[in-house]
Amino acid sequence: MHILTLDGPEPRCHDCPVRAACLAPQAGLCGCRRSLDCDRPLFGRGQPFAFLYTVRSGRLKLWRPDHRGRPLVTTFPAAGDLLGLDAIGAGRHACSAVALEPSEVCEIPYAGLQAALPGAPRLMRRFHAALSEEIVREQAVLLQAGRPAGARLAGLLLDLSARQAAGGGDADRLRLPMSRADIGNHLGLTIESVSRQLGRMRTAGWIAVDGRDLTLLRRDRLQALLAPGGELHSSA
Amino acid sequence: MHILTLDGPEPRCHDCPVRAACLAPQAGLCGCRRSLDCDRPLFGRGQPFAFLYTVRSGRLKLWRPDHRGRPLVTTFPAAGDLLGLDAIGAGRHACSAVALEPSEVCEIPYAGLQAALPGAPRLMRRFHAALSEEIVREQAVLLQAGRPAGARLAGLLLDLSARQAAGGGDADRLRLPMSRADIGNHLGLTIESVSRQLGRMRTAGWIAVDGRDLTLLRRDRLQALLAPGGELHSSA
DNA sequence: CGGGTTTTTGAACGCACTCAAGTGAAGTGG
DNA sequence: CCACTTCACTTGAGTGCGTTCAAAAACCCG
Structure with a gap:
């Protein structure tokens, strides 16, 4: 469908601007880096879930259908944000993601992350914290409702x-x-x-x-x- | 502050009505069961996080302050629901919980769960799925906004x-x-x-x-x- | 029965929506 | 180069839903 460009064979996490926020280095999963042109989709709702993504640069848009089937924009992820956590449970992405401007994301294979967790308690804690904080973030968005x-x-x-x-x-x-x-x-x-x-x-x-x-x-x-x-x- | 009643020394997960939904049995953490009278708090926002809770019976109310400091009810958990996932990241509860009617919850020590995860891949997957599904659930609540x-x-x-x-x-x-x-x-x-x-x-x-x-x-x-x-x- | 709380009902207002028109910039073709 | 189209955004006028303000009714518990 859409062509994905993979940057150089050696992603070098050590000089990544969002190194501190990314789970990949700690998991030994410094793998693929994707460059996304403007309006390029990263994943679509319903697609099988295989990767988490850390935004390195740029800006994306995540959305899902509302109760009437019309798209509803949920977030505008930026550098440092972790994408795809909502897909773990169902095994399929609940949201669609598209780049609003030229962006770069780091691809984290979930299977590899899962395999790395039991032997890396610190990583596991960070991962659980990230999941939990995503819940709190969603709750915070909820607080917006009803305000002028x-x-x-x-x-x-x-x-x-x-x-x-x-x-x-x-x-x-x-x-x-x-x-x-x-x-x-x-x-x-x-x-x-x-x-x-x-x-x-x-x-x-x-x-x-x-x-x-x-x-x-x-x-x-x-x-x-x-x-x-x-x-x-x-x-x- | 408030008195907690602990039921019999042997909680017996095997006959629990929400056994299938609870993480405790699989983690070998069939520990304390709490009975809550009506209007009895289970935990309060800001309190240090130590336990997850599975609701066995009854009905609770979770809330957190909104932007104006006034309480905003987030959910009405019932039997089978898992409480406290939003506290993992910060180490403190983001919500306050109170029983709306006489209720029973099962107390799952998070430290014990964490310790059990590396040796129980199936449990770990269930736990991650629970966290992820909680995110999706929060998103679903968001869809309500703006509807009549x-x-x-x-x-x-x-x-x-x-x-x-x-x-x-x-x-x-x-x-x-x-x-x-x-x-x-x-x-x-x-x-x-x-x-x-x-x-x-x-x-x-x-x-x-x-x-x-x-x-x-x-x-x-x-x-x-x-x-x-x-x-x-x-x-x- | 009396005092309190909770729930229901009524009237008028205000914010955001719908409908509709207008502006401006970018792109296309003559 | 200029008419024309297209798209994104702005602005205006009128409407409707949920709110606020106000009060009555029903319920609970002593």
């Missing part, structure tokens, strides 16, 4: 900012790799609502928007938007 | 019904062990909305309500409510 649109969007922007900062980038100048439609879908909002909220934030002078390039001007205001019923008035 | 109130409530009722049926009970006669406030909180609705939705379902002749006793009369209608924009009109 501005709070949800502010939360996403600050999350993207924090991730970018963690990767060594500028925390205030964001490039949104996803469309407004993806953002809205992920937040449970329509495209129009996303656009309107961004417009209000821009009018208020809290952000600057230029297409998919975005600058955070008043991080404190966005942060305040997260908490209570603190709402965004166009008069501010 | 009737659909969310119908979903909960049918889920409770299915669980009761799985436990050998009558699928159509439900006892709701939780308050309207808990239901509303769990579904992201106000108490009033829950009451109104139940009222409409009752008026439509789809359910019969008597306080916390509830009878499903038209399961097909409730099922239909789940899917599309199929909405509940008071004229039906």
